[in-house]
Amino acid sequence: MxxxxxxxxxxxxxxxxxxxxxxxxxxxxxxxxxxxxxxxxxxxxxxxxxxxxxxxxxxxxxxxxxxxxxxxxxxxxxxxxxxxxxxxxxxxxxxxxxxxxxxxxxxxxHAAAFRQLRYFWPRILEGRMWPLMDSKFRIVVQAANRLGLSTETESVRDLATEIEWSKASLIGPEQYPAAAARTGRSTPIPPEQVGKAFAAYEELKNRAQVLDFDDLLLHTAAILEEHSEVAEEFRARxxxxxxxxxxxxxxxxxxxxxxxxxxxxxxxxxxxxxxxxxxxxxxxxxxxxxxxxxxxxxxxxxxERDYRSTPQVVSLANDVIEAARSRPAGARLRLRGQRADGPDPDFAEYDDEPAEAEAVARKVAALVQQGVALSEIAVLFRVNAQSEVYEKAFADADIPYQVRGGERFFARTEVRQAMAALRSAVPRADPAGEDGLPALVRAVLAEVGLTAEPPAGGAARERWESLSALVDLAEELAETLPEPDLDLARYVTELEMRAEAQHPPTVEGVTLASLHAAKGLEWDAVFLVGLVEGTLPIQHADGDNAAIEEERRLLYVGVTRAREHLHLSWALARASGGRRHRRRSRFLYSLVPDGHPAALPAKTKQRAGESRTKQSTKPRCRLCATPLSSTMDIKLGRCSNCPSDADEDLLSRLRSWRSERAKQLKVPAYVVFTDATLLAIAEQRPADESDLVAISGIGATKLERFGSDVLALVQGR
CATH class of the missing domain: 3.40.50.300 (P-loop containing nucleotide triphosphate hydrolases)
Structure with a gap:
């Protein structure tokens, strides 16, 4: 049927x-x-x-x-x-x-299996359930050491990965060599040795009477399969x-x-x-x-009706996935965009990765000027090591960012301290909260270091952002919950539920994440970077059609994270001034529009680049005339070697004005203007609107909203 x-x-x-x-x-x-x-x-x-x-x-x-x-x-x-x-x-x-x-x-x-196993274990296996290991690393080291294998961190991680794959695939130690050969799996050491290490790991783990995460599922399945009375009780529930x-x-x-x-x-x-x-x-x-x-x-x-992305993003996503060599019938979904039109996806090629990262930072700054929140912007890459150059570029441009996959929000020291302070404040807090829940939360967090103004940067700024995000959550609850339910106890309960679910509040900053870590998330603007052969598709996938198609699906996942703005880019060299030997990803060849500079043959592109170089002039330092290259230098209009000539009194007035405007708009101060932009204004002292927009980072939107105020401050009014 x-x-x-x-x-x-x-x-x-x-x-x-x-x-x-x-x-x-x-x-x-x-x-x-x-x-x-x-x-x-x-x-x-x-x-x-x-x-x-x-x-x-x-x-x-x-x-x-x-x-x-x-x-x-x-x-x-x-x-x-x-x-x-x-x-x-x-x-x-x-x-x-x-x-x-x-x-x-x-x-x-795993959580469901853990709950069931903890309930049924004493009845079936007698005694208390064996404890769950936080990590299998220590026992894998012991197994490797027993067999004379390398115990270097990377080697141990590779072995742990193979053990996890085997157990998830229902493959035992004796079956591993044949399964690895059958599936074409690339093994870190000879498959026979992996199998022996797997067997030693299981023996050591059972002797220590501990469980790993896969054991939760294996034991749960076995108990239900082998004990009918347990299965009947579970299925009745x-x-x-x-x-x-x-x-x-x-x-x-x-x-x-x-x-x-x-x-x-x-x-x-x-x-x-x-x-x-x-x-x-x-x-x-x-x-x-x-x-x-x-x-x-x-x-x-x-x-198939896509409510997330603009038709332009949806069209590109369809083009990515429909280029697959073979797709089973169940995979042939064709998305249909339901939103209004938006900008076309943007493609860009750069000489090297630092240039690519600096260009992305400039585009992010432009989006912020247009009103896109930093928390609604993401930079996605294939491997985590690619984040470093973007972290530097954003730091240089004074753009806040967070690396997804790093320390979890609720595990941060300042967040744990804040939650402890909030819990202890519940018994003495006014249930009604005379000034409202957000004010109450802010007052409690002031005791653990939350200030009215954010610090300039570094670890202190990160701590401030975390505490500020907790206040933002209080404001979110104040808008959604009825007043009788709105008290500090309810807020603390919400925090604890989010901590358990690993659902942190939004921190205002650009997200840097791998494509795998981005699965299930979405942003207004997405930058897909480093799209070169050997990275996407990853080098070890080459020659394996199934692996290549999974790399294509990774790109598809990346494209479909974007709601409106989508930028795809690649660099021909890794280091600044390096040999330009890399090629853009094979997945892009059918996507880059005809006539786009990135679609031109290399020699034609080189000639076009030389022509543009001759016709254009690089920004130069207004003090010593040296060509400027970094984002920060371009913003300030001077090279880093030249001294600042900022009007300190004007800078102080600008900061005070920014603080007031941020409070009125209920946004972090840097959303109005970053510290670097204020410094550039205080140094260049623009006389009119044309001077003001000439400062990097000030576009039409910021000019319209804040231009008259800034010019008045510059003119001493």
Whole structure:
């Protein structure tokens, strides 16, 4: 029998109930498009939602769960929704609470398994459950040492990665050499040695009576498979299952899911095969693509209306993924942009990485001048090592940034101190909060170092940004919660829930992140950088068609993170002045528009560059006439070797004015003007609007909003 399909005719879903008319729609169906509504009202049983990037999949599945609860088809406590990150699970719980389905369990695979194992372990295995290791590193070192293998950090990490892949793929130590050969896996040492190290690791771990994260899933599956009374008790508790990001399941997770389900089929899965980017960890899209074959009665819904990105971004994303050599039917989603038109994606080629990074910093500054928040801008790259040159460029340009994948927000020392101070303040806090919750939070955080004005930079500025983000969260709650619920205790509870879910408040700064770390996130403006052969696709993927296609999907994920502004760039050399031997990524050849400078043959491009150089003049220092190259020097109009001639009194007045304007606008001071821009104004003392816009970083938007004030200050009025 064929799987039921949805999304074919507005208002109807073959094999399901007739779509309610607009007048009949219950609350949970309002604002959903026909395909989303079809997924929400699909009957209990197997449902497969093929959801493209930006199509509202989380909204759809949370509304489906809430709809089933509201209609009395399932009790909230009997629903288990699983996803792959604590942050995604936390967001799902938050949405479900708002929809009236707060009893639903929304967790990661590992968190759900840990909870079940802790409950059933004493009954089946007797005694207390073995403790969970924070890291397998120490025991892998012991296993490597026993076999005379390298115990260098990188070698140990490589071995740990192979052990994790094996366990996620349900491959034992003895099977590893054959499996590595069969899958063409690139092993750090001979496969036979990896297998022996894997066996030694398991022996040492069991002797120490500890568990790793994969053991949580393995033991949970085994208990349910081998003990019918446990399986019956579990299945009486949980009757309906939802799996988000189903394209990312590995064989071990699928085994756990099968053990949870038993012979039942009340399962909703959501995923996009075009976003499968974790095959190195054992993930495979076959479970998603093959869902209708395993469940012939399944309702299949395709979400292709992209509400995130402009049609220009959506078009480029479609071009990226449709160039794939082969795509299974379940992966052939073609996004349709639903937003108004925006700017065309921008392509740029640079001589070297520092030049590329400085150009990105200038473009970021221009976007900020246009009103784009720093927290809505991201720079994405293939490998983490690429971040360094951008960190330097942003530091030089006085642009705040945060590196995603670094220290977690709630693990930062200042955030832990702040939360302790807020907890201790709850008993003595005025419940009503005479000046409101944000003022109360700010007063408490002043005790741990929050100042009215941000420090100039460095670690002190980072600490200030973290504390300021906690105040921003208080302001967000003040706007969304009814007044009776708005007190310090409720705020602290929200913080603790976010800490548990790893869902930090937004810190105002450009995000630097790898393409893998960016999965599931989105920004108004995205810069995809370093797009050269050997980096994207990564060098070790060459020659392996499956690996190359996964690299293409990585680019697709990067493109679909952008809502409006999208910039793609590459550099021909790594270091400044280095040999320009690198080539742009093969994935870009069909994307760069005809006639674009980046599409020209190398010799033609070189001649065009020489012509432009002859016709143009580089900015020069207004004091010594030396050509300027760095972003900061161009902004100040002088080279770093020349002394500042700033009017200190004017600079002081500018800073005071900026502070007042920032308070009025309720934004950080640097959003009005950065310290570097104020210094440039105090040095160059513009006489009129044309002088003012000649200062790098001051565009039409800033001129319109602040120009008259600044000129008045310069003229002493």
């Amino acid at each position: 064929r799987a039921r399909s949805a999304g074919c005719e507005p208002g109807r879903c073959p094999g399901s109930a007739k779509m309610p008319s607009m007048a009949e729609q219950p609350r949970l169906l309002e604002g959903l498009d026909p395909e989303q509504r079809a997924a929400v009202i699909a009957p209990r049983g197997p449902v497969c939602v093929l959801a493209g990037a930006g199509t509202g999949k989380t909204r759809t599945i949370t509304h489906r769960i809430a709809h089933l609860v509201e209609r009395g088809l399932v009790v909230p406590q009997q629903v288990l929704a699983v996803t792959f990150t604590a942050r995604a699970a936390g967001e799902m719980r938050t949405r479900l609470r708002a929809l009236g389905a707060s009893g639903v369990q929304a967790q990661t695979f 949980y009757r309906s299952f939802v799996v988000d990001e189903y394209q990312d399941v590995n064989p071990l997770q699928q085994r756990v899911l099968a053990a949870w389900l038993g012979e039942r089929d009340d399962l909703t899965v959501v995923g996009d095969a075009n976003q499968t980017i974790y095959s190195f960890a054992g993930a495979a899209p076959e479970w998603l693509i093959g869902f209708p074959r395993r469940f012939p009665e399944a309702t299949v819904v395709r979400l």
